[in-house]
Amino acid sequence: MPAPVRRYALAVLPLTLLTGLYVVAHGQVSPGGGFQGGVVAATALHLLYIAIDYRALRRVRSVALFTLADAAGEAGYLLVGLGALLSGAAFLRNVLPYGTTGTLASGGTVPLLNAAVGVEVAAAVVVLLAQFLDQAIVIESADGSQDQGHTPQGGASGRTSEGRTPQGQKSAPGSEGGRR
Amino acid sequence: MGGDLPVVVALLLVAVAGTAAVLARDPVRQAAVLAGLGLALALLFAVLQAPDVALSQLAVGTALTPLMVLLSVRKVRRKARSERREEHE
Numbered sequence: 001m002p003a004p005v006r007r008y009a010l011a012v013l014p015l016t017l018l019t020g021l022y023v024v025a026h027g028q029v030s031p032g033g034g035f036q037g038g039v040v041a042a043t044a045l046h047l048l049y050i051a052i053d054y055r056a057l058r059r060v061r062s063v064a065l066f067t068l069a070d071a072a073g074e075a076g077y078l079l080v081g082l083g084a085l086l087s088g089a090a091f092l093r094n095v096l097p098y099g100t101t102g103t104l105a106s107g108g109t110v111p112l113l114n115a116a117v118g119v120e121v122a123a124a125v126v127v128l129l130a131q132f133l134d135q136a137i138v139i140e141s142a143d144g145s146q147d148q149g150h151t152p153q154g155g156a157s158g159r160t161s162e163g164r165t166p167q168g169q170k171s172a173p174g175s176e177g178g179r180r
Numbered sequence: 181m182g183g184d185l186p187v188v189v190a191l192l193l194v195a196v197a198g199t200a201a202v203l204a205r206d207p208v209r210q211a212a213v214l215a216g217l218g219l220a221l222a223l224l225f226a227v228l229q230a231p232d233v234a235l236s237q238l239a240v241g242t243a244l245t246p247l248m249v250l251l252s253v254r255k256v257r258r259k260a261r262s263e264r265r266e267e268h269e
Contacts, residue, residue, distance in 0.1 A: 032232065
């Protein structure tokens with residue numbers, strides 16, 4: 001990766017994370033929510049791969065921990081639903097005050113559900129990509145070649161706009177296919 | 181009728197991108213075209229006033245799916261190459 005790209009990736013990493021958290025937090029008042037924000041937050045972590053290298057990404061990404069967070073998010077959703085049962089309402093029925101419409105403090109239990117989904121999706125995407133990346137990287141180092149053709153580009157998923165024109169893509173990702 | 185113009189344009193874009201994704205035979209190129217198709221679909225959803233769905237489409241269709249295809253292709257190619265090398269030795 002060229003140095004400007006690395007610097008850019010490092011600079012937008014916190015911004016991407018913040019965007020993800022923003023989308024999760026504002027799920028009840030604007031487009032977005034737990035799922036969308038969770039995916040954005042997960043891609044922020046993978047900018048580390050572009051900015052530094054795979055080892056740096058692996059250091060902050062403990063798969064066991066993220067699996068645990070995945071399960072905790074799911075459990076949180078269930079617990080919010082069961083909490084409504086405990087207070088005498090139906091499953092997932094709103095039991096919190098609604099607040100003022102259009103502000104962050106609104107929507108009753110929906111922000112809580114969004115937060116649970118956000119944690120779950122972010123962790124799940126990190127774990128999912130970890131499995132794919134681990135396989136690709138392990139095989140690369142066993143091979144001994146330093147061809148970094150695809151994965152860094154994949155790591156840039158947060159701002160993927162490439163591939164809009166099929167012609168423009170012929171040289172870049174297809175280059176390895178040509179050598180077959 | 182004039183208000184339908186963005187929808188028609190987005191639909192045409194989706195049709196073109198979808199056809200291109202089918203016609204691209206190399207998996208790597210197909211993944212790239214798939215990202216373009218995801219972008220066109222996200223545009224269509226946004227034009228049809230479903231920004232929530234557009235955001236999901238942007239995250240999953242444009243980023244995650246092509247990335248997983250790329251990583252899978254990479255793994256398969258590496259495996260094939262190392263097997264071929266073993267045959268040579």
